[in-house]
Amino acid sequence: MPAETLDLRDVPPSERHPKIHSAFESLASGERLEIVNDHDPQPLFYEFQAEVEAFDAENYRCERQGVNEFVATLPKQ
Template sequence: MDQYAAMINATEYPPKFKHKVIFDTFSALPPSKAMLLVNDHDPLPLRYQFEAMHPNEFTWEYIEEGPDVFQVKIGKI
């Protein structure tokens, strides 16, 4: 966990709060730090939302790609 400033298990949040929690956590990250997102499906639509809201401000790296668990390292540039 030391390589991540925060970890979010999206399965623990109701759908209407997931993206808010994720974006609030990202906003609170210091530059050059990363968070780990854990989800039960590919969060590709979330990546598109990041691209629209935070262009050139983040990195996206799959750590685990399903089929039951997806882990994504989201870094702040």
């Protein structure tokens, strides 16, 4: 179960990544952040993989659940 879920579909694009990074930083080791987005968050995955040392890229998951609904799980090592 995720430690926190962020529904970003109504958040302005310029505020999304800072909000995600802040929420991820507040997680304890072994917890996960779940985000709900209106598009595939693949660029966010690459950003986390390159910039966030505690990001567990091997256990990242993303599922499309609707036309404009993607749910991604970002685990913290």
